[in-house]
Amino acid sequence: MYAALQIFTSMSILPQSFFSRPTLTVARDLLGQRLVRDLDGQRLSGIIVETEAYIGPDDTASHASRGRTARTAVMFGPAGQSYVYFVYGMHYMLNVVTEMVDFPAAVLIRALEPVEGMTAMEARRRSGRRVLKPEQLTNGPAKLCQALGIDRGLNNISLTTGKELWIEPVALLPPELIRTGPRVGIDYANHADRLVPWRFWLKHNRFVSRVA
Numbered sequence: 424m425y426a427a428l429q430i431f432t433s434m435s436i437l438p439q440s441f442f443s444r445p446t447l448t449v450a451r452d453l454l455g456q457r458l459v460r461d462l463d464g465q466r467l468s469g470i471i472v473e474t475e476a477y478i479g480p481d482d483t484a485s486h487a488s489r490g491r492t493a494r495t496a497v498m499f500g501p502a503g504q505s506y507v508y509f510v511y512g513m514h515y516m517l518n519v520v521t522e523m524v525d526f527p528a529a530v531l532i533r534a535l536e537p538v539e540g541m542t543a544m545e546a547r548r549r550s551g552r553r554v555l556k557p558e559q560l561t562n563g564p565a566k567l568c569q570a571l572g573i574d575r576g577l578n579n580i581s582l583t584t585g586k587e588l589w590i591e592p593v594a595l596l597p598p599e600l601i602r603t604g605p606r607v608g609i610d611y612a613n614h615a616d617r618l619v620p621w622r623f624w625l626k627h628n629r630f631v632s633r634v635a
Contacts, residue, residue: 435585435591435592436583436584436585436589436590436591436592437456437503437582437583437589437590437591437592438503438583439501439502439503439581439583441503441592442502442503442519442520442521442582442583443502443503443521443522443523444521444522445521445522446476446477446478446521446522446528446529446530447476447478447621449476449519449521449530450474450475450476450530450621450623451474451601451623452595453471453474453519453530453532453590454471454472454473454474454596454601454623454624454625455470455471455593455594455595455596455625456470456471456590456591456592456593456594457469457470457471457538457590457591457592457593458470458471458532458535458567458571458588458589458590459539459588459589459590459591460571460572460573460587460588461586461587461588462540462543462571462572465540465543466539466540467539467540467543467544467570467571467572468537468538468539468540468591469535469536469537469538469539469561469567469571469630470535470536470538470593471532471534471535471590472534472535472536472624472625472628472630472631473532473533473534473622473623473624473625473631473632474530474531474532474533474622474623474624475530475531475533475606475607475621475622475623476521476528476529476530476531476606476621476622476623477518477528477529477530477531477621478522478528478621479526479527479528480527482612482616483611483612483613483616484606484609484611484612484616484617485498485527485528485529486498486508487499487527487528491527494508495527497520497578497579498518498520498527498528498529499524499525499526499527500520500524500579501520501524502520502521502522502523503519503520503581503582503583504519504520504579504580504581504582505517505518505519505520505577505578505579505580505581505582505588506518506519506520506529506578506579507568507573507574507575507577507578508575508578509574509575510565513565514564514565514568514569515565515568515569515573515574515575516531516564516565516568517531517532517564517567517568517573517577518530518531518532519532519582519590531564532564532567533563533564533622533624533632534561534562534563534564534567534624534630534631534632535561535567535630536561536628536630537557537560537561537570537630541557541560544560544561544570544571545560545570547569547570547571547572548560548566548569548570557630558629558630561630562630562631562632562633563632563633564632571588573588596625599626600625600626601623601624601625601626602623602624602625602626603620603621603622603623603624604620604622604624605617605618605619605620605621605622606619606621606622607622607634
């Protein structure tokens with residue numbers, strides 16, 4: 424991993440206060456932290472290397488721009504909750520809710536650098552007998568959900584309790600290691616929202632999705 428700007432020493436799981444902050448700050452600070460999945464007693468984990476922010480009801484790239492629905496209600500809830508949704512009839516995506524209650528905002532976890540449980544991740548991701556390279560396991564939001572066994576059963580749970588799915592603090596990284604750019608896969612959004620640099624990733628990290 425990269426040299427750290429600050430090492431967390433007093434926490435083993437990121438607390439709700441971490442996620443209650445402005446969404447862009449959370450999206451940037453999640454880089455370098457460890458996403459952990461307890462799957463049937465086995466620990467699977469990876470360092471977060473790419474994120475995307477979705478902020479408020481006026482962000483036309485956000486599901487919340489369509490208002491509060493059964494699907495998006497979690498985005499209006501407390502920070503630190505998971506928002507897992509299903510797209511294209513085949514993929515799950517993991518987000519973490521941010522900011523204050525009733526203000527819909529979240530950060531999409533776009534890519535991980537796998538650390539623990541790589542054999543199990545490959546078994547979940549493998550197509551036929553083809554062996555995947557380590558960087559292919561979790562270098563996209565749908566891929567990481569498949570690799571870690573994340574589905575709608577993990578929607579709207581707290582990521583701060585250390586049960587099933589959580590995020591552990593590792594390091595805050597210096598700004599020179601972080602890159603930003605427009606979000607991807609949001610052709611439905613208006614022109615201005617397609618251009619805002621609300622995607623964050625680690626410079627020169629081979630586990631970042633190919634679009635970065």
